């Protein structure tokens with residue numbers, strides 16, 4: 001395993017004017033905060049008016065830095081510092097959100113990507129950085145999967161992990177397909193799919209993200225380095241019973257679809273507890289949905305995650321069995337359908353080694369931590385070297401308006417990003433920006 005030469009003045013190339021960076025961060029933050037933010041939380045969903053506003057904000061940020069913007073066929077948008085070329089370095093994250101989410105999950109990585117360009121451009125102007133390859137700040141399309149149910153849509157399409165035909169047919173809560181939503185937004189759904197150009201142009205990717213837990217609080221560290229992502233996925237459970245009168249139908253005669261669903265929610269919690277895993281039914285709907293009608297149908301999405309692929313399989317199997325048993329007890333039918341599944345991800349050892357060495361040289365701590373959250377960098381790890389830097393979240397709460405980060409921790413994340421990008425963009429063009437992939 002090798003990493004780029006660190007002997008050539010990384011500290012001068014990676015110097016950050018922290019007061020200026022913080023001022024810029026606040027301005028960008030305020031502009032972004034005007035888009036899709038409601039009293040109950042952030043709602044930024046793919047291919048909506050808010051999504052278009054986010055893209056305009058991104059384009060304006062790029063233009064103000066003299067960067068050119070390209071949107072790839074999968075709707076991922078890149079701001080280029082330098083001419084697009086194979087083997088470029090990428091950073092960034094996503095601007096979409098969960099339903100009534102926070103402001104940090106995703107945007108932090110995009111904002112710090114632009115701030116990193118500011119710092120590196122200043123270093124170049126001082127003569128402290130000789131850039132050998134371009135840098136792209138990326139906003140990946142629909143990371144959360146809030147609208148169409150499948151997470152990391154942009155990176156899964158880009159890498160070929162999701163079949164384009166399947167993707168085009170995904171529907172939102174109103175029955176609008178991804179294809180129709182893209183068309184309405186002026187994009188071409190027929191062009192989606194594995195993108196050899198974007199893959200070749202992404203020589204390595206470093207993503208900064210808010211930590212979505214309390215590991216860094218426990219470690220008293222402002223920034224951490226991701227080691228691995230737990231395997232995870234989504235499964236649709238459909239319970240089908242029979243509608244009847246909520247007053248006159250005798251209990252013994254009912255085929256109430258909500259009953260086995262309720263039992264399955266509890267069983268999922270028990271199985272997750274037993275296996276030290278996670279299982280959540282966060283989205284479900286009841287049909288016909290009348291207050292005085294026995295539920296005829298419940299359609300529910302299970303989000304399940306575990307430390308290994310085998311434990312995840314066991315977890316989903318246990319929950320499926322519990323659903324079938326409970327359905328049988330209540331005269332209800334149940335079907336289980338896998339919507340998506342991502343295997344375990346081990347982030348690139350060459351990049352991890354680079355981040356660790358640079359942190360040590362700078363005298364800063366960079367503890368290594370695994371995560372249970374999914375990310376575009378996890379999807380792309382199957383194709384190219386990727387890594388993730390996590391910024392401490394003071395309460396550990398995420399996918400909630402309570403998401404937060406302290407200024408000092410944001411700046412620590414920026415320093416960690418800039419010193420790594422300074423090395424990567426200076427890496428000679430006759431090879432990859434970093435070697436030591438996990439293959």
Ligand code: HGY
Nearest residue numbers: 143144151372373374
């Ligand atoms: O759901 C996730 O793990 C991520 O935050 N998209």
Ligand code: MN
Nearest residue numbers: 098105144399
């Ligand atoms: Mn998220």
Ligand code: MN
Nearest residue numbers: 105106143209
């Ligand atoms: Mn995220």
